[in-house]
Amino acid sequence: MxxxxxxxxxxxxxxxxxxxxxxxxxxxxxxxxxxxxxxxxxxxxxxxxxxxxxxxxxxxxxxxxxxxxxxxxxxxxxxxxxxxxxxxxxxxxxxxxxxxxxxxxxxxxxxxxxxxxxxxxxxxxxxVARSLPVLKGRLELDSRCVVVADTAAVVRLSERECDLLATLASRPGVVFSRKQLLAIVFDDAESPVVVDTYVHYLRRKLGRTVIDTVRGRGYELGRGG
Structure with missing residues (x-):
């Protein structure tokens, strides 16, 4: 399959x-x-x-x-x-x-x-997209920040946080395995634990619902459910 x-x-x-x-x-x-x-x-x-x-x-x-x-x-x-x-x-x-x-x-x-x-x-x-929708508002790729829709507050991200969130936001509804995210975002790292660490960082900054865990498969952009 x-x-x-x-x-x-x-x-x-x-x-x-x-x-x-x-x-x-x-x-x-x-x-x-x-x-x-x-x-x-x-x-x-x-x-x-x-x-x-x-x-x-x-x-x-x-x-x-x-x-x-x-x-x-x-x-x-x-x-x-x-x-x-x-x-x-x-x-x-x-x-x-x-x-x-x-x-x-x-x-x-x-x-x-x-x-x-x-x-x-x-x-x-x-x-090229420069800006991608996320649960909390929009991810601005040039400035590496999320503009929160309700308050217009700006949440700044590190380069790796931005790359990880952008990867998920570019294909909403798609579940990425930890191995895929390791290869795409953290190509200089060896352990998929780094993926979990940066998911934690993003949830701490933007709320737990910004990224959903799909048990046994990986992560996807949060759907707000």
Missing amino acids: IDTDLPRVLVVEDDPQLLAMLGGLLTEEGYQVDIAADGQQGLHLGLTREYDVMLFDRGLPAIDGLDLLTRLRVRGIVTPMLILSALANPADRVAGLDAGAEDYLGKPFDVAELLARLRALRRRHLD
């Missing part, structure tokens, strides 16, 4: 061994992974499903990676995209970024760097 609460990534790569490796790696990292072996299939998936991030090779059959990227952008797809390619000289990188990619990583690549770049892309994409 597929867990639809997981962040979703589309991987388009024509090397079957690399495609299988990326699919397994990202699944282990807490992503729901869709894979495509050519640009045509990648285009279909990119237009018909919603993703948190997309990962493309350049030298794809049917539709080249840059052409695929351009077609998705022209049709209004704003999902952050990373190109992973053996074509990695400065001119190639410039071409990829000019075509609309947010990031470009050459092959061969370091797995830890790839995962860090994907996390960074998701965070930057989230920041």
Whole structure:
């Protein structure tokens, strides 16, 4: 059974061994992974499903990676995209970024760097919203504060508190496991206990109902019930 609460990534790569490796790696990292072996299939998936991030090779059959990227952008797809390619000289990188990619990583690549770049892309994409509704009012990402609706009081958050609350507020109704939140928000930490600690900090500042605990599964943005 597929867990639809997981962040979703589309991987388009024509090397079957690399495609299988990326699919397994990202699944282990807490992503729901869709894979495509050519640009045509990648285009279909990119237009018909919603993703948190997309990962493309350049030298794809049917539709080249840059052409695929351009077609998705022209049709209004704003999902952050990373190109992973053996074509990695400065001119190639410039071409990829000019075509609309947010990031470009050459092959061969370091797995830890790839995962860090994907996390960074998701965070930057989230920041575009600048302001997100939460139970107590609105989370303002630029100033890292919550403006409380009833009183207009301002509650200031630390960087990690803001990142955690923003992750939950970006997908209300979605339950995030402690492992997912550890990977998304606390990528330099090893123990999921840090997630519980920051949930406690946020509840202390904003009230216990700002984050709901879903027993046996994880945390979600508070619903006020």
